[in-house]
Amino acid sequence: MDIAEASRHRIVGGVDTHKDLHVAAVVDERDRVLGTGCFATTRQGYRQMLAWMRSFGDVQRIGIESTGSYGAGLLRYMQKAGIEVMEVTTPDKHDRRRRGKNDDLDAQNAAHAAFSGRRTVTPRSRDGMVESLRVLAVCRKTAVAARRVALQIIQTTIVCAPDGLRDTLRSMTRMQLVRTLAAWRPDLSEYRDVDGAYRISLKSLARRYLELHDEIADLDAMIGVIVKELAPELIARNSIGNTGAAQLLLTAGDNPERLRSEASFAALCGVSPVPASSGKTVRHRLNRGGDRAANSALHIIAIGRLRTDPATKAYVARRITEGHSKLDALRALKRYIAREVFHIITRRHRQINQAQIAA
Structure with missing residues (x-):
């Protein structure tokens, strides 16, 4: 297609996102598929995808699947390039049952959805302080879950521990228990002995709990600073x-x-x-x-x-x-x-x- 001729066409793109490769499709002003292509999930791949789409005409907008995960990098690149991006939601089940499924069809369905404005929403941008907040919040959430698991294992281990150990630990509060266990100095050479193995295990779990506790406190402080700046x-x-x-x-x-x-x-x-x-x-x-x-x-x-x-x-x-x-x-x-x-x-x-x- 001649470049001057292509510039007169108004086209809409669609992208089926994956971890390593994105599949793109282009439809014309009558919603007819003009072509599909496969591109790497790198900055060069995004540049090639946009150039390929523009070879068909003037890009009006692009429908992208999973802008919150696999499509996040592509979303940021297209927004910086000044392209309107729509997030494509759940696929058309009737069309999928009728036509089947592969990456080319998914990309074409995304382009059709962006063209018609159905099954699309405006995606959240991922280049501001809220994105920083999200990353820190995800890290905090996993740290809280790991800390809870460490405490649960400590408690179940104490239940099964020898009587001499269990009786001394049973009446302690949570933090008193964790700090007591973390302060133990078991002989690491006695790991073959049941009592020694329990002491080594409980000390390791307690230190893990305290490390996660400190990590969560640091993350809370950083999250608090961002929240105070964004919405005092x-x-x-x-x-x-x-x-x-x-x-x-x-x-x-x-x-x-x-x-x-x-x-x-x-x-x-x-x-x-x-x-x-x-x-x-x-x-x-x-x-x-x-x-x-x-x-x-x-x-x-x-x-x-x-x-x-x-x-x-x-x-x-x-x-x-x-x-x-x-x-x-x-x-x-x-x-x-x-x-x-x-x-x-x-x-x-x-x-x-x-x-x-x-x-």
């Missing part, structure tokens, strides 16, 4: 701590403007009311979709306010007297908190953008 007004509100604020910031992303309204944020957090009426009964139920980690953060905030905030107590009591269940009242409270959080995050995001433009 958020953590100043009642019952919103660094952990809950961090999760809500992660759910909103570096580009909360992609959320059309506070209702869309509530739906994303799984606290939007879902109609559950039948006959003469008119009611709403809990939304069991959305980001469950964000839903959990809002639930913890709601419980904290229910215990400490007189206005929240009065609100829940009023809802109950009106005939609603406590669960319904709590659902409505979480919806209110989601509205409050959304406006704080978007207002702060606008302030940050204005400061960057002014600089």
